[in-house]
Amino acid sequence: xxxxxxxxxxxxxxxxxxxxxxxxxxxxxxxxxxxxxxxxxxxxxxxxxxxxxxxxxxxxxxxxxxxxxxxxxxxxxxxxxxxxxxxxxxxxxxxxxxxxxxxxxxxxxxxxxxxxxxxxxxxxxxxxxxxxxxxxxxxxxxxxxxxxxxxxxxxxxxxxxxxxxxxxxxxxxxxxxxxxxxxxxxxxxxxxxxxxxxxxxxxxxxxxxxxxxxxxxxxxxxxxxxxxxxxxxxxxxxxxxxxxxxxxxxxxxxxxxxxxxxxxxxxxxxxxxxxxxxxxxxxxxxxxxxxxxxxxxxxxxxxxxxxxxxxxxxx
Amino acid sequence: xxxxxxxxxxxxxxxxxxxxxxxxxxxxxxxxxxxxxxxxxxxxxxxxxxxxxxxxxxxxxxxxxxxxxxxxxxxxxxxxxxxxxxxxxxxxxxxxxxxxxxxxxxxxxxxxxxxxxxxxxxxxxxxxxxxxxxxxxxxxxxxxxxxxxxxxxxxxxxxxxxxxxxxxxxxxxxxxxxxxxxxxxxxxxxxxxxxxxxxxxxxxxxxxxxxxxxxxxxxxxxxxxxxxxxxxxxxxxxxxxxxxxxxxxxxxxxxxxxxxxxxxxxxxxxxxxxxxxxxxxxxxxxxxxxxxxxxxxxxxxxxxxxxxxxxxxxxxxxxxxxxxxxxxxxxxxxxxxxxxxxxxxxxxxxxxxxxxxxxxxxxxxxxxxxxxxxxxxxxxxxxxxxxxxxxxxxxxxxxxxxxxxxxxxxxxxxxxxxxxxxxxxxxxxxxxxxxxxxxxxxxxxxxxxxxxxxxxxxxxxxxxxxxxxxxxxxxxxxxxxxxxxxxxxxxxxxxxxxxxxxxxx
Numbered sequence: 001x002x003x004x005x006x007x008x009x010x011x012x013x014x015x016x017x018x019x020x021x022x023x024x025x026x027x028x029x030x031x032x033x034x035x036x037x038x039x040x041x042x043x044x045x046x047x048x049x050x051x052x053x054x055x056x057x058x059x060x061x062x063x064x065x066x067x068x069x070x071x072x073x074x075x076x077x078x079x080x081x082x083x084x085x086x087x088x089x090x091x092x093x094x095x096x097x098x099x100x101x102x103x104x105x106x107x108x109x110x111x112x113x114x115x116x117x118x119x120x121x122x123x124x125x126x127x128x129x130x131x132x133x134x135x136x137x138x139x140x141x142x143x144x145x146x147x148x149x150x151x152x153x154x155x156x157x158x159x160x161x162x163x164x165x166x167x168x169x170x171x172x173x174x175x176x177x178x179x180x181x182x183x184x185x186x187x188x189x190x191x192x193x194x195x196x197x198x199x200x201x202x203x204x205x206x207x208x209x210x211x212x213x214x215x216x217x218x219x220x221x222x223x224x225x226x227x228x229x230x231x232x233x234x235x236x237x238x239x240x241x242x243x244x245x246x247x248x249x250x251x252x253x254x255x256x257x258x259x260x261x262x263x264x265x266x267x268x269x270x271x272x273x274x275x276x277x278x279x280x281x282x283x284x285x286x287x288x289x290x291x292x293x294x295x296x297x298x299x300x301x302x303x304x305x306x307x308x309x310x311x312x313x314x315x
Numbered sequence: 316x317x318x319x320x321x322x323x324x325x326x327x328x329x330x331x332x333x334x335x336x337x338x339x340x341x342x343x344x345x346x347x348x349x350x351x352x353x354x355x356x357x358x359x360x361x362x363x364x365x366x367x368x369x370x371x372x373x374x375x376x377x378x379x380x381x382x383x384x385x386x387x388x389x390x391x392x393x394x395x396x397x398x399x400x401x402x403x404x405x406x407x408x409x410x411x412x413x414x415x416x417x418x419x420x421x422x423x424x425x426x427x428x429x430x431x432x433x434x435x436x437x438x439x440x441x442x443x444x445x446x447x448x449x450x451x452x453x454x455x456x457x458x459x460x461x462x463x464x465x466x467x468x469x470x471x472x473x474x475x476x477x478x479x480x481x482x483x484x485x486x487x488x489x490x491x492x493x494x495x496x497x498x499x500x501x502x503x504x505x506x507x508x509x510x511x512x513x514x515x516x517x518x519x520x521x522x523x524x525x526x527x528x529x530x531x532x533x534x535x536x537x538x539x540x541x542x543x544x545x546x547x548x549x550x551x552x553x554x555x556x557x558x559x560x561x562x563x564x565x566x567x568x569x570x571x572x573x574x575x576x577x578x579x580x581x582x583x584x585x586x587x588x589x590x591x592x593x594x595x596x597x598x599x600x601x602x603x604x605x606x607x608x609x610x611x612x613x614x615x616x617x618x619x620x621x622x623x624x625x626x627x628x629x630x631x632x633x634x635x636x637x638x639x640x641x642x643x644x645x646x647x648x649x650x651x652x653x654x655x656x657x658x659x660x661x662x663x664x665x666x667x668x669x670x671x672x673x674x675x676x677x678x679x680x681x682x683x684x685x686x687x688x689x690x691x692x693x694x695x696x697x698x699x700x701x702x703x704x705x706x707x708x709x710x711x712x713x714x715x716x717x718x719x720x721x722x723x724x725x726x727x728x729x730x731x732x733x734x735x736x737x738x739x740x741x742x743x744x745x746x747x748x749x750x751x752x753x754x755x756x757x758x759x760x761x762x763x764x765x766x767x768x769x770x771x772x773x774x775x776x777x778x779x780x781x782x783x784x785x786x787x788x789x790x791x792x793x794x795x796x797x798x799x800x801x802x803x804x805x806x807x808x809x810x811x812x813x814x815x816x817x818x819x820x
Contacts, residue, residue, distance in 0.1 A: 002815075005815040008816075009813055014813055016804070016805045016809050017646070022801065128692065133694060133695030179444055189750075211812060278815060281818075282819065308817065
C-alpha cells in the first residue's frame with residue numbers, strides 16, 4: 001500500500017473531493033444553472049449566443065412523429081452523431097461515420113439499417129438513457145472529424161481537451177485520449193489516458209492512466225511528451241467565454257479540435273473530476289486561491305485567458 | 316477558507332451538541348436513568364404488620380404511614396388484608412392508611428408494604444407555618460425544677476439546637492442533679508423533654524424511626540426527638556443528643572399523631588419486617604418518571620408496541636452517522652447513499668451471518684435475472700417494478716427452500732426491504748455494464764463493509780440503551796453529522812489515490 005501524507009498534499013495544493021464540493025461547487029455554482037449543463041441542447045443554444053462554436057446541429061427530435069423526418073434528413077449525410085440531450089457519461093450516443101449503400105456504418109464498423117436508428121431515437125425520447133428515466137430529446141449533430149495531429153494519439157474515439165474554468169479563468173487543462181481499456185471513451189476512470197497540458201503554452205506535461213504515471217500511450221505506443229495543442233490561446237478564451245454563458249463559477253469545459261472547423265465545445269460539466277491534478281502533477285488550490293484573491297477581476301474572456309497563461313503556469 | 320459567515324453555524328452546532336449532552340446528564344441526575352445497561356439500585360421493602368383481636372364490632376384501623384421520610388423516597392405502597400376496605404388518607408401533616416370492616420371477630424392481621432429508595436437529597440418539605448409551642452402548666456415543686464434546669468441549659472447555649480443538646484445532657488443519669496431526679500420517672504423521659512422544650516419556647520415533638528437491617532423481622536420503632544429551629548424540623552437522638560438521621564434510619568412517623576389507632580379491636584400490636592432488594596435502575600427510573608412530571612420527555616409512557624418501534628427507529632441516526640463518517644472521512648464508496656443503513660437494520664433483525672448469506676444470495680440471483688431484463692431494453696420504471704416482483708419471488712423461494720431443508724434462518728430473508736434490494740440490484744447491474752465487474756466488487760464490498768460497521772454499532776446493547784433512554788443524544792449526533800458536512804479535509808482514501816503525487820513534491 002502506497003500512502004501520501006496529508007501535509008505533502010497540502011503543500012502541493014491538491015484539491016480534494018470534500019473541499020471541491022463544499023468550498024467550490026456549493027459556493028460558486030448556482031443550482032438553477034445546472035440544467036444548462038445537464039442538457040446538451042440547452043448548452044448548445046446558450047453558448048452559441050456567446051460565440052462559442054459547437055458541432056453543427058442537424059436536427060432536434062422532440063416528438064415521436066418527427067422521427068419520420070430524420071430518415072429524409074439523414075439521406076444525404078455521410079457522418080453524424082445521435083445523442084440524448086440529458087444523457088450522462090456518454091450513454092446512448094451513436095456515432096455514424098459513413099454509408100454503405102443503404103446501411104449506416106457505426107464507429108465500431110458495424111452496419112445498421114435506418115430502422116435500427118429510428119428505434120434508438122424512440123428509446124431516447126422515452127428516456128431510456130436520461131438520468132432518472134425522464135422523457136428526453138434526441139439531437140443529431142454533425143460528425144466531429146478530429147484533427148489528425150491529435151487523433152493519431154488516441155485509440156479510436158475523439159481526443160478531447162478538458163479545461164477547468166474557475167470564475168471565468170481557465171485554471172488547468174488536460175488532454176484525454178481514449179484507450180482500448182476505456183473502450184474508445186475519453187473517461188479517465190474507465191482507463192483513458194490523461195495528459196496534463198501547460199496552461200501557458202498548451203504543451204504536454206506528463207501523462208497518467210488509472211492514476212499512475214505513464215510515458216507512452218498503451219495502445220498506439222506513441223510518446224506523450226511532446227504533444228503541442230495549436231491555437232491554445234483561442235481555446236482558453238473559448239473556455240473562458242462559457243462562464244458568461246452559464247454563470248457557473250466552477251466547471252469543466254470539454255473541447256475538441258475539428259479538422260475543418262477548429263475548436264468546438266463538446267459539453268460542460270458542473271462537477272469536474274480531480275484527476276486533472278494528477279495529469280498535471282500540480283494541485284488546483286494555488287490557482288483557485290489566486291483567482292479568489294484577485295482584487296479586480298478581468299472583464300473580458302480574452303483578458304482572463306491572457307492572465308491565466310501568464311500567471312498560472314508558474315503556480 | 317473559513318469566511319466569518321460560518322461562525323453562527325459553528326455556534327449552532329456547538330449548541331446542538333452541548334444541548335444533547337447536558338440534557339442527557341440532567342436527565343441522568345434528575346431521573347436516575349443509568350448510563351449503562353444492567354445497573355442495579357438498592358431498594359428497602361418494609362412491611363408493617365398490625366395484629367389485633369376483633370370484638371365483633373365494626374373496625375377502623377388507622378396506621379400512620381411515612382409521608383416524606385428524610386433520606387428516602389417512596390417507590391410503591393400497597394396493603395394486603397383480605398376482606399377489608401382500604402384507603403390512604405392525606406390530612407394536613409399526616410398520612411394514614413385506613414382499614415375498615417363491618418364485622419370483625421377473632422385475631423386479625425393487616426399488612427402494609429412500601430418500597431423505599433435511599434436518596435440522600437430527599438428532604439421533607441418545611442412546614443408552611445412555623446409550628447406553635449404548647450406551654451404546659453407545671454405544679455410545684457416540678458415547676459421550680461423545670462425552671463431551674465431550663466435556665467441552666469439556656470445559660471450554656473445560644474441556639475435551639477445547642478439548647479436542646481445541653482438540656483439532654485443535664486437530663487442524663489450521670490449528670491443528674493436533684494431537680495432532674497425529681498422530674499424523671501421511668502417512661503416519661505421523652506415526653507418530658509418535649510414538654511420542657513415547648514415550655515422554653517422551642518417547638519418540639521416525637522418521631523418514630525425504624526433501623527433498617529437486611530432480612531429482619533418483628534422489629535419495633537425507636538423514638539426520636541424533633542425540634543424546630545425556625546427553618547425546619549431537626550431530628551435528635553434523645554439519649555445521646557446526636558443530631559441528624561443516620562443513613563440506615565427510616566423515620567416512619569413524624570409529627571404528633573399517634574402511630575396506630577384501632578377502633579373496635581383490642582390488644583393491637585404493630586411490628587415491622589424489612590428486606591433489602593435490588594431492582595434495575597432503568598425500571599426504577601421508568602417507574603418514577605410518571606410521578607415527577609418529567610415523564611413526557613421519554614418514551615416510557617408509550618404503548619409497548621410503539622416503544623419497540625421507536626427502539627428500532629432511534630438506532631437509525633447511528634447508522635446514518637456511520638455512513639456519513641465512512642463516506643466523508645474515510646472515503647469508502649457505497650452503492651446508494653443509505654442502502655447500507657437499511658441493510659444494517661435488516662441485519663439487526665436477522666443477526667449477522669444468516670443475514671449476510673441471505674442478502675448475498677438474493678442480490679446475486681437478482682443480478683443474474685437482471686441480466687436478462689437489460690437485454691429487453693425496458694424503461695426504468697417498469698424495469699424496477701419487474702425487479703421488485705422478481706426479488707419477492709427470490710425471497711419467497713429462498714424462504715421455502717430454506718424451510719424445507721430445515722434451516723429456519725432461511726426465513727429471515729423477509730426482513731430485507733424489497734424495494735431497496737431491487738434498487739441495489741438495478742444499480743449494481745448498471746454499474747456492471749458501464750464500469751465493469753471490478754467496480755461492482757469495490758462498491759458492493761464497500762456497501763457491505765459500511766453495513767456491517769453500522770450493524771456492529773447498532774446492535775451493541777449500550778447503543779440501544781443510550782439512544783432509547785436518552786433520545787436527546789440525537790441532537791449530538793445531528794450536530795456531529797452537520798459538522799461532518801463542513802469537513803473539507805482529505806479523505807483517507809484520497810491519501811492513497813493521490814499517492815503518485817509524491818514525485819512532484
